[in-house]
Amino acid sequence: MIKLLSTDFDGTVVDHFGAPPVSPEFLVALAWLRKRGVFWAVNTGRELAHILEGLGQFASPVEPDFILTAEREVFHRSPDGKWQDYGDWNARCAAAHDVLFSQASSLLTDIEEFLRVHVKAHPIYEGTRLIGLATETDEEMDRVCEFLERERRRVPGFQFMRNTVYVRFCHEAYSKGTALGELGRLVGIGPEGIFAAGDHYNDLPMLDGTHARWVACPENSVEAVKSTVLRAGGYVAQSRCSFGVLEALRFFGALDGLH
Ligand SMILES: [Mg+2]
Known part of the structure; x- marks a missing residue:
C-alpha cells in the first residue's frame, strides 16, 4: 500500500509546455490522498527557495509534506510552519x-x-x-x-x-534516492510503501526499485528513465507530466475509491 509519494517537479508534476501545466485532476487526487494520510514529498533538483516559488506558481493549493531539494537535502515543517532540516541528514x-x-x-x-x-x-x-x-x-x-x-x-x-x-x-552517497530512503526511515515507511515518479537522469537513483517499490515515469521521460522504471517493474505512462503520474497512481490502485 502506498503511504508516501515522491515526485520530481519540473517535467514530472509541471509541464512547462502544457496548457494547463498541471492536471487539475492530479491536484484533486493529491489532495484526496493527503486527506487519507498519504504523505507527498516533492523530490527536486531545485534549491529550497526556488521550489517554494514553483509550488506557489503551479501546485497551489496542495502543499507537500516534505521537500527534498538539490537532489539530496531533506526538509520538513517546523511547528510554526517554516521549512527546516529534517534530522541531521543535511x-x-x-x-x-x-x-x-x-x-x-x-x-x-x-x-x-x-x-x-x-x-x-x-x-x-x-x-x-x-x-x-x-x-x-x-x-x-x-x-x-x-x-x-x-x-x-x-x-x-x-x-x-x-x-x-x-x-x-x-x-555518490547523496542523491534523490538516498534522500528518499532517509525520509522513509524518518517517517517509518519502507520502500514497499513508497511511490516515486521522475522524468530525467537525476531521478534514476529513486526509480531503480531500491528506495521505492512503486515507480513510474511520464511519457516525456528520457529513455534511460523509461528503461530503469521497466526493469524495476514500474509503470511507463502514456501521457505527459502530471497527467502521466495520475495515470500511474490509478494503475497501481492508489486512487481506488476516488470518483
Ligand atoms: Mg524533471
Whole structure:
C-alpha cells in the first residue's frame, strides 16, 4: 500500500509546455490522498527557495509534506510552519561534500579546462567552488557527461547528476534516492510503501526499485528513465507530466475509491 509519494517537479508534476501545466485532476487526487494520510514529498533538483516559488506558481493549493531539494537535502515543517532540516541528514550531507570537494580540486581544475577548450558551457560556482555547469544544447551535455563519466573515477565518491542541460556535482552517497530512503526511515515507511515518479537522469537513483517499490515515469521521460522504471517493474505512462503520474497512481490502485 502506498503511504508516501515522491515526485520530481519540473517535467514530472509541471509541464512547462502544457496548457494547463498541471492536471487539475492530479491536484484533486493529491489532495484526496493527503486527506487519507498519504504523505507527498516533492523530490527536486531545485534549491529550497526556488521550489517554494514553483509550488506557489503551479501546485497551489496542495502543499507537500516534505521537500527534498538539490537532489539530496531533506526538509520538513517546523511547528510554526517554516521549512527546516529534517534530522541531521543535511548536515552530514554538507560535511561529506566539503570533504569531497577538497579531494576533487585537481579534477575540478581539469573540468574547468575541458569546458573552456571543448564545449560552449557555463560553469556554475557557489563562492569559489565549482558545483556544476550548464550547456546550451543536449549534444554538448552528452559530451560533457562522457568526459565526467571517464574522469570522475579519479576521486572516490565523485558523482554528477544530469538534468536536461544542467549538471550538479555531488557525492555518490547523496542523491534523490538516498534522500528518499532517509525520509522513509524518518517517517517509518519502507520502500514497499513508497511511490516515486521522475522524468530525467537525476531521478534514476529513486526509480531503480531500491528506495521505492512503486515507480513510474511520464511519457516525456528520457529513455534511460523509461528503461530503469521497466526493469524495476514500474509503470511507463502514456501521457505527459502530471497527467502521466495520475495515470500511474490509478494503475497501481492508489486512487481506488476516488470518483
Ligand atoms: Mg524533471
